[in-house]
Amino acid sequence: MAAHTHDGIDWATRLTALRRANELDAEAERVIARRLVRPLPDNPTVVDVGCGAGGMSVALVEAMTARGGGTIVLVDAVPELLDAATTAARAAAAYETETTTSPVHVRPVLADLATERPADFAGPADLVWAARVVHHLPDQRQGVADLTGALTPGGWLALAEGGLETKFLPWDVGIGEPGLQERLSYARAEWFVRMRESMTDFHRLPVGWNIVLAEAGLLDVTAFSYLVDHPAPAKQAVRDWAVEQLRWLAEVGGDRLHAADRRTVTRLLDAEDSEYIGLRDDVFLLTAGTVHLGRKP
Numbered sequence: 001m002a003a004h005t006h007d008g009i010d011w012a013t014r015l016t017a018l019r020r021a022n023e024l025d026a027e028a029e030r031v032i033a034r035r036l037v038r039p040l041p042d043n044p045t046v047v048d049v050g051c052g053a054g055g056m057s058v059a060l061v062e063a064m065t066a067r068g069g070g071t072i073v074l075v076d077a078v079p080e081l082l083d084a085a086t087t088a089a090r091a092a093a094a095y096e097t098e099t100t101t102s103p104v105h106v107r108p109v110l111a112d113l114a115t116e117r118p119a120d121f122a123g124p125a126d127l128v129w130a131a132r133v134v135h136h137l138p139d140q141r142q143g144v145a146d147l148t149g150a151l152t153p154g155g156w157l158a159l160a161e162g163g164l165e166t167k168f169l170p171w172d173v174g175i176g177e178p179g180l181q182e183r184l185s186y187a188r189a190e191w192f193v194r195m196r197e198s199m200t201d202f203h204r205l206p207v208g209w210n211i212v213l214a215e216a217g218l219l220d221v222t223a224f225s226y227l228v229d230h231p232a233p234a235k236q237a238v239r240d241w242a243v244e245q246l247r248w249l250a251e252v253g254g255d256r257l258h259a260a261d262r263r264t265v266t267r268l269l270d271a272e273d274s275e276y277i278g279l280r281d282d283v284f285l286l287t288a289g290t291v292h293l294g295r296k297p
């Protein structure tokens, strides 16, 4: 059977939204990529699992070029996303090698991380980057153990999971009840629980990520967090992202909202409405992500 995800999400339709998010995260991801690539040996193999539209793949290519080149393996279960990430990473690699002699080879792999072992198709890796993908696997502990299995001795696992809830709306948007953002977050959290429970062979994860990494046998387990901050009045890309984000929140959590909130959301998403968030000057993007790190003995 072709690689597929287990979360019931039609990821191919999320490509535009993922690209928009990549654009706004780019600055933060460039800093993270440099930090992660700096301690690697020469000519490293880096794996970006669940690469999505490839924002971090590009940042990793840039950081690897600056360190003398290497190989980046891109892994995703969705062909449309893997293609997009591969095109973006190869363009970055070609651009970077115009000015240096440090090529980065880009190798795409279509694979389902829940049923295939990264060690078989992506290792041995000096760095595995896994951002917001493990929580889409039925057994997250097994997922982390499998990613650890793809590491070479001394290799690093960098797992981007959790952080702070993303905010983009003022507390009172002027229509409906104030506090809409909080209720959208609550509805999304509810959806997330059901999304995980609905997976075949779903396992709960009753501990934090530091414990999961330590249980997988990783040493020097630690974490750092980073901020993505685009204050209002924000550039058009932030407003476009906010429209996509609200549409997504309405799609996954809308049926858990009060009817009055659903009406507010409909107005905020209506490009003909005076309250359309795509044109509001007070929309922003503020979020923090956490990267959990561990090293294979």
Ligand SMILES: C[S@@+](CC[C@H](N)C(=O)[O-])C[C@H]1O[C@@H](n2cnc3c(N)ncnc32)[C@H](O)[C@@H]1O
Pocket: 004, 005, 006, 011, 018, 049, 050, 051, 052, 053, 054, 055, 075, 076, 077, 078, 081, 111, 112, 113, 114, 130, 131, 132, 133, 136, 137
């Ligand atoms: C939330 S997106 C994150 C994308 C990217 N890492 C980022 O942070 O922007 C989750 C990604 O994981 C991929 N994915 C979900 N389940 C997967 C699975 N079982 N095997 C491989 N990839 C999977 C999706 O196709 C999607 O690209």
